Every structure is written in C-alpha cells, then in structure tokens.
Amino acid sequence: METISPDRPGPARPNRAGLAQLLNLLRPSFTRHRLRLAGGLTALIVVDFLQLIIPRIIKHGVDGLAALTISRDDLLRLAMLVIVIAIAVATLRFVWRYLIFGFSRLLEESLRNRIFSHLLRMDAPFFERHTPGDLMAHSSNDLAAVQMACGMGLVAAADALVMSVATIIFMLHIHVQLTLLALLPMPFLAWFTRSLAGRLHHRFTTVQEQFSLLTEFSRSAVISIRLIKAYTMERFQAAAMASLGRQYVKSNIAVAFIQGLISPIATLAGNLGMLIILFVGGRLVITGILTMGDFVAFISYLAMLVWPMMAIGWVANIVQRGLTSLNRIHHLLISQSALPDIADRGEPPLLRPSFSLRGLTFKYAPDLQPALGDIDLEIGPGIHGITGRTGSGKSTLCRLLARLYPVPDGLIYFGDRDVNTLPPAFVRRHIAYVGQEPILFSDTVAANIALGRPEATEEEIIEAARSAAIDDEIRDLPDGYATLIGERGVKLSGGQRQRLALARALLCKRPVLVIDDGLSAVDVATEHEVFAGLRQRFADRTVLIVSNRIKMLSLTDRIVVLDEGRIVCAGGHDELLAASTLYRSMYDKQMRPQAGEEAGG
Ligand SMILES: Nc1ncnc2c1ncn2[C@@H]1O[C@H](COP(=O)(O)OP(=O)(O)O)[C@@H](O)[C@H]1O
Ligand SMILES: [Mg+2]
Numbered sequence: 001m002e003t004i005s006p007d008r009p010g011p012a013r014p015n016r017a018g019l020a021q022l023l024n025l026l027r028p029s030f031t032r033h034r035l036r037l038a039g040g041l042t043a044l045i046v047v048d049f050l051q052l053i054i055p056r057i058i059k060h061g062v063d064g065l066a067a068l069t070i071s072r073d074d075l076l077r078l079a080m081l082v083i084v085i086a087i088a089v090a091t092l093r094f095v096w097r098y099l100i101f102g103f104s105r106l107l108e109e110s111l112r113n114r115i116f117s118h119l120l121r122m123d124a125p126f127f128e129r130h131t132p133g134d135l136m137a138h139s140s141n142d143l144a145a146v147q148m149a150c151g152m153g154l155v156a157a158a159d160a161l162v163m164s165v166a167t168i169i170f171m172l173h174i175h176v177q178l179t180l181l182a183l184l185p186m187p188f189l190a191w192f193t194r195s196l197a198g199r200l201h202h203r204f205t206t207v208q209e210q211f212s213l214l215t216e217f218s219r220s221a222v223i224s225i226r227l228i229k230a231y232t233m234e235r236f237q238a239a240a241m242a243s244l245g246r247q248y249v250k251s252n253i254a255v256a257f258i259q260g261l262i263s264p265i266a267t268l269a270g271n272l273g274m275l276i277i278l279f280v281g282g283r284l285v286i287t288g289i290l291t292m293g294d295f296v297a298f299i300s301y302l303a304m305l306v307w308p309m310m311a312i313g314w315v316a317n318i319v320q321r322g323l324t325s326l327n328r329i330h331h332l333l334i335s336q337s338a339l340p341d342i343a344d345r346g347e348p349p350l351l352r353p354s355f356s357l358r359g360l361t362f363k364y365a366p367d368l369q370p371a372l373g374d375i376d377l378e379i380g381p382g383i384h385g386i387t388g389r390t391g392s393g394k395s396t397l398c399r400l401l402a403r404l405y406p407v408p409d410g411l412i413y414f415g416d417r418d419v420n421t422l423p424p425a426f427v428r429r430h431i432a433y434v435g436q437e438p439i440l441f442s443d444t445v446a447a448n449i450a451l452g453r454p455e456a457t458e459e460e461i462i463e464a465a466r467s468a469a470i471d472d473e474i475r476d477l478p479d480g481y482a483t484l485i486g487e488r489g490v491k492l493s494g495g496q497r498q499r500l501a502l503a504r505a506l507l508c509k510r511p512v513l514v515i516d517d518g519l520s521a522v523d524v525a526t527e528h529e530v531f532a533g534l535r536q537r538f539a540d541r542t543v544l545i546v547s548n549r550i551k552m553l554s555l556t557d558r559i560v561v562l563d564e565g566r567i568v569c570a571g572g573h574d575e576l577l578a579a580s581t582l583y584r585s586m587y588d589k590q591m592r593p594q595a596g597e598e599a600g601g
C-alpha cells in the first residue's frame with residue numbers, strides 16, 4: 001500500500017462501464033421481485049392482445065352492417081363483448097401498473113440503501129473528492145432516472161414490442177402488400193429516434209452536471225449565509241446563482257428541444273401511413289379485394305401502431321437516461337475506501353490501549369507536501385499535550401489515530417499490531433474524539449450528548465454534562481435537557497457547543513479521549529474545571545489534548561511540540577521551557593502579557 005490516497009477528482013463523465021456490469025447492479029431486485037414482475041408483464045401482454053381483438057369485433061359489425069345481414073341481437077352481443085373486453089382491459093391495466101411501478105419503487109429503495117451504506121463506509125479523502133452536491137445528485141436525480149427506466153421504461157418497452165409485433169401480424173393477416181406500404185415511413189422513424197437519442201444522452205449528461213453544480217452552490221451559500229451577509233456579498237452571490245441557473249435552464253431547453261421533436265415526428269410518420277391506407281386501401285375496397293370491415297379494422301390497427309412507434313423513441317430516451325445514471329451510480333459504488341477492508345467482528349475495546357507511531361510520514365495526496373514527517377511517538381495511559389502553530393499537523397495526527405485517513409503499512413501500531421491489520425472500526429471504538437468544530441444536530445441537548453450511546457440513562461447524561469462543566473448552563477435553558485438546539489432551536493455559544501461535544505465524548509466511556517483544540521472557545525477558568533474532572537475520571541486512561549494554552553499544557557504529563565509536521569521537542573513543561581524556543585516564546589506571550597507588549601511596542 002504505497003499510495004496513500006487514490007487519484008484526485010475523477011473525470012466528470014466517467015467512462016461507460018460494460019452493460020453487463022451495469023445490469024448486475026439491478027439483478028438482485030429483478031431476482032427478488034421476479035413474481036411481481038412476471039405477473040405485471042403477463043397482465044400487460046394480455047391487455048395488448050385484448051385491445052387487438054376490439055378492431056376485429058368492429059370489423060364483424062361493419063361487414064354485417066354493410067351487407068345488412070346483422071340482427072339487433074347480434075349487434076347487442078358484439079357490444080356486450082366489447083364492454084366485457086374493455087372492463088378486462090381496465091382491470092388488468094390497473095394490475096400491471098400497480099405491480100410494475102411498485103417494482104420500480106422497490107428497486108429504487110434497495111439501490112438507495114446500497115448507495116447510502118456504501119457512502120457510510122467511505123474514508124475522509126472520498127468526501128474531499130466528491131462534493132455534497134454531487135452525492136445528492138446521485139441520491140435524487142440518478143435514482144429517479146433509474147427508477148423511471150425500470151418502471152415506465154420497462155413497461156413501454158414491453159408494451160411497444162408486443163403491441164407492434166402483434167399489430168403488424170394482425171395487419172399482415174388482412175392484406176400483406178397494404179401492410180408493407182403503410183409501414184414504409186416506420187424505418188425512417190426508427191432511424192430518426194436513434195440519432196436523436198444519441199444527442200439526448202449527451203445533453204442530458206450536461207444537465208445532470210449542472211444540476212450538481214447548482215445544488216452545491218446553493219447549499220454552500222445557505223450554510224455560509226452569515227459570512228455572505230457579513231461581507232455584503234448578497235448581490236454577487238445572487239448573480240453567480242442566476243448565471244448557474246441560466247446555464248442549467250439553457251441545457252434543459254436543449255434537452256426539451258430534442259424531446260419535443262420526437263413525438264411530432266412519430267405522429268407525422270403515423271399520419272403518412274394513414275394517407276397510404278386511405279389512398280391504396282380505399283382502392284382495394286372499391287375493387288372488392290378488401291371488405292369495408294377490413295378497411296376500418298386496418299385503420300384502427302395503424303392508429304394503434306403510432307403509440308408503440310412513439311414509445312420506441314421514448315423508451316430509447318428513458319433507457320439512455322437510466323443507463324447514464326446507473327453508470328454514475330456504478331462508479332460511486334466501485335470507489336473503494338482506502339482504509340483496510342477488514343470485517344469488524346464487534347470485539348470489545350481493550351482496557352489500556354496504546355498507540356505507537358514509528359517514523360510516521362503522511363501526505364494528504366501524492367502531489368502535496370507531507371503534513372507530518374518522521375513522527376516517532378508513544379501514546380499510552382496519561383495526559384498528553386500537543387501544541388504547535390496553525391498548520392503544524394496537530395489535527396492531522398488526531399485524524400490518523402482515529403483512522404479517518406489511510407496510512408501506509410508499518411507506521412502506526414495499535415498495541416503491537418499494525419493498524420492496517422485491524423478493522424478501522426475496532427480502533428475507532430477505543431477513541432472518543434472531540435473535533436475542532438463541534439457538530440451538533442437539530443435535536444434535544446440530551447439526544448446530542450447521547451449520540452454515541454443512545455441507550456445511556458438520564459443520570460449518565462447528566463454526569464457527563466457535569467464533567468464537561470455544562471450541566472448548570474443546560475439547566476438554565478428553557479426546557480433544560482429537552483431543549484431543542486441547532487438550526488430549529490436554541491443557538492449556543494461556541495464554548496457551550498464545545499463543552500456539549502466534550503460531554504458527548506465523555507459519555508462514550510472509551511479508553512482514549514482525543515480533544516483536538518476542542519476547548520479553544522471555553523474560558524480559562526472553566527477549562528481548568530474541566531481538566532480537573534478529566535484527571536479524576538481518566539486517571540489510568542489515555543488523553544490527548546491539542547491546545548495552544550500554556551496553562552492547560554502545563555497541567556499535562558508530557559507535551560509534544562510540532563512544527564511543520566515534525567516533532568521539534570517533547571517533554572514536561574519545565575523541560576520545554578528550557579529546551580524549546582517555540583514553547584518558550586508561547587509562554588512569554590501568554591503568561592507575561594506585559595512583557596509581550598513591551599517587546600511588541
Ligand atoms: N484535508 C486536507 N487536505 C489536504 N491538506 C490538508 C488537509 N487538512 C490539512 N491539510 C494540510 O496539512 C497541514 C497540517 O494541517 P493540520 O493538521 O490541520 O494542522 P493544525 O491542526 O496543526 O493547524 C497543513 O499544511 C494543512 O494545510
Ligand atoms: Mg487543527
């Protein structure tokens with residue numbers, strides 16, 4: 001495993017996978033619901049044949065009327081027959097719609113679940129390569145296109161095939177030459193729809209791409225609305241959005257142009273056939289070769305043929321869309337997480353785990369500078385402080401321990417095992433991680449704290465909140481622990497959010513606690529209180545605290561100073577004051593502000 005991160009953003013239009021590969025994605029659903037499908041398609045075919053019988057009944061009536069040989073009772077009998085057939089057609093049409101459209105929804109559901117659980121398994125670099133807009137397009141547009149192809153597309157294809165073949169057989173049965181003449185425009189129609197479908201596919205891909213751009217743009221604008229307002233960028237953003245929207249509409253109109261062409265052309269071809277029947281077939285009636293009834297039936301059949309002919313163009317179009325989307329879904333599903341794919345057997349965490357980093361060098365991508373270089377570090381029980389300037393690699397170190405990014409073999413050991421030989425989830429189960437940016441959900445305070453242990457009791461939640469020094473403030477909220485927070489509820493301050501995130505981590509009771517700058521917005525006195533709590537609770541456990549506050553660092557057992565991805569110094573507070581200029585200067589700035597000011601002035 002030399003390359004740590006797969007190639008950067010893939011091609012916008014992924015190469016077309018083999019058809020068999022794409023259809024394989026659908027196979028499980030087709031197999032599971034085969035009875036439903038078989039029932040639906042049978043009903044569909046029966047409906048087609050029943051419909052074809054009606055012109056034959058009308059032919060009997062017309063011929064009888066023309067010869068004046070038909071009685072009132074015969075007419076009534078024919079009419080009753082038509083009614084019975086019509087009712088059967090209506091019933092069976094309901095049956096196939098219910099069964100096949102239902103099937104397409106079931107297929108969509110299983111594909112959606114597959115995509116979603118695949119996404120959940122992906123590593124962090126994957127989410128840096130794919131924007132949320134891209135991923136949302138997969139789960140809305142692409143799924144809808146596949147569902148459409150497997151529902152409406154399947155129905156129209158089966159219907160068009162059965163209908164056209166059967167109709168042509170019935171027409172041939174009446175008069176062979178007339179049938180061939182009436183069908184003359186049809187090959188032209190087939191050729192035309194084929195060429196249009198090719199163009200349509202191309203334009204549709206553009207529409208999909210622009211939709212994803214648009215979604216991503218509006219999403220990021222809404223998320224960063226405060227920033228946009230603070231910089232009074234509303235007008236600029238609106239203009240950018242309008243321009244994206246204009247391009248999206250333009251591409252959609254280009255698609256509509258072609259879609260609009262398909263149906264008029266098909267109708268025109270049908271009407272040309274009608275002209276031929278009127279002219280040639282009419283003469284056959286005059287010369288007595290065809291009966292009046294045959295003539296009327298023939299016209300009904302040709303009218304019935306127009307829809308399947310249109311459907312062929314239309315099916316080509318939905319199938320094209322479906323395949324384009326299926327191809328994108330396929331590429332999503334074959335993208336692999338670069339983390340080791342070792343099945344997690346749910347083993348309970350170790351009580352006293354330790355990490356050892358042996359010459360760890362890490363790059364986010366092959367063409368980037370290393371974010372960490374030559375790190376040798378043992379992280380066992382005790383409180384470890386990590387400090388260093390912004391961009392020195394502190395967060396990267398925490399993320400690697402939490403197994404968010406893939407690393408080459410032989411650099412990180414968990415106990416005496418290379419982490420690449422362990423299921424990533426097993427390693428993660430040991431770590432309660434508090435990130436730089438606390439992520440809270442639109443839910444109650446209690447639910448946010450209990451995220452990692454939904455089964456936690458009320459007492460446990462309160463205890464965790466108390467250890468994170470946030471219990472009092474939660475009780476002051478309008479509904480205490482039941483207060484809704486986040487987008488639809490109470491807004492919390494940065495420090496409160498951070499302490500909630502800490503309470504969440506503490507509740508997990510995991511043997512390792514990693515706080516990546518997670519107390520930066522908490523005031524110093526509260527931080528002290530939290531730290532004292534940690535000392536007590538985590539006496540024999542492992543705590544890793546990333547911080548730039550000397551007061552905090554001085555309380556830890558051992559401090560590591562990072563600079564440009566390398567360890568420049570490690571040791572106790574007093575040792576570092578003597579040995580590290582970087583640490584010394586941080587100390588001077590924070591602990592002796594007046595000295596710092598004098599130096600600055
Ligand atoms: N997701 C990422 N992709 C590429 N480079 C990154 C990523 N995250 C961080 N970096 C780079 O890695 C280096 C270390 O960053 P980081 O670990 O976040 O530093 P710190 O937490 O000490 O501020 C920086 O140069 C930063 O630009
Ligand atoms: Mg950081």
